[in-house]
Amino acid sequence: DAGVTQSPTHLIKTRGQQVTLRCSPKSGHDTVSWYQQALGQGPQFIFQYYEEEERQRGNFPDRFSGHQFPNYSSELNVNALLLGDSALYLCASSVGTLETQYFGPGTRLLVL
Amino acid sequence: GQQLNQSPQSMFIQEGEDVSMNCTSSSIFNTWLWYKQDPGEGPVLLIALYKAGELTSNGRLTAQFGITRKDSFLNISASIPSDVGIYFCAGEENTNAGKSTFGDGTTLTVKP
Numbered sequence: 001d002a003g004v005t006q007s008p009t010h011l012i013k014t015r016g017q018q019v020t021l022r023c024s025p026k027s028g029h030d031t032v033s034w035y036q037q038a039l040g041q042g043p044q045f046i047f048q049y050y051e052e053e054e055r056q057r058g059n060f061p062d063r064f065s066g067h068q069f070p071n072y073s074s075e076l077n078v079n080a081l082l083l084g085d086s087a088l089y090l091c092a093s094s095v096g097t098l099e100t101q102y103f104g105p106g107t108r109l110l111v112l
Numbered sequence: 113g114q115q116l117n118q119s120p121q122s123m124f125i126q127e128g129e130d131v132s133m134n135c136t137s138s139s140i141f142n143t144w145l146w147y148k149q150d151p152g153e154g155p156v157l158l159i160a161l162y163k164a165g166e167l168t169s170n171g172r173l174t175a176q177f178g179i180t181r182k183d184s185f186l187n188i189s190a191s192i193p194s195d196v197g198i199y200f201c202a203g204e205e206n207t208n209a210g211k212s213t214f215g216d217g218t219t220l221t222v223k224p
Contacts, residue, residue, distance in 0.1 A: 034127070040216070042217055103147075103156070
């Protein structure tokens with residue numbers, strides 16, 4: 001039973017570019033949440049997708065957008081990258097919004 | 113927004129010692145969670161607490177949900193080298209799994 005998987009594992013971009021990160025939820029899970037974890041800090045909630053719609057959003061600008069596909073996988077898109085967007089981006093999945101979430105290993109993004 | 117203050121920031125202990133860390137919030141949470149994160153991995157859930165006053169154990173780990181709903185602690189008894197890692201507390205409002213507010217972590221080092 002595969003857990004939450006994310007791709008790519010590492011990514012280097014330059015300021016102003018756009019990036020797409022991908023997440024496949026744990027088998028049987030239908031809800032995906034995205035978090036940004038800066039170095040030395042705890043994860044910060046970006047948004048949550050359920051039934052292909054954004055259900056909850058944290059305090060992140062519109063440059064951060066996402067999508068959930070019919071197979072429950074999800075993408076995180078970040079436009080106009082800033083140096084401060086360098087972080088570990090974590091995806092977590094759960095069954096609905098009332099059950100425990102499981103985290104993937106993350107995608108480490110470096111913006112130069 | 114909500115903030116979680118997690119302390120201590122780091123701990124250096126001898127193998128076999130007990131460890132205690134805590135988290136306080138300016139807001140009330142309905143769920144408290146404790147995670148462990150190893151290098152290159154996503155956080156892994158250790159203990160979930162759902163009721164004020166609840167005391168829950170998972171092996172050598174014990175956590176409590178504070179009566180005021182604004183704090184929680186995690187104890188690790190008889191520490192071993194594999195306990196090394198970063199421990200995070202997280203709170204959730206309204207039992208919405210996925211929109212978690214995280215502390216900035218306690219880094220634990222265990223000397224053999």
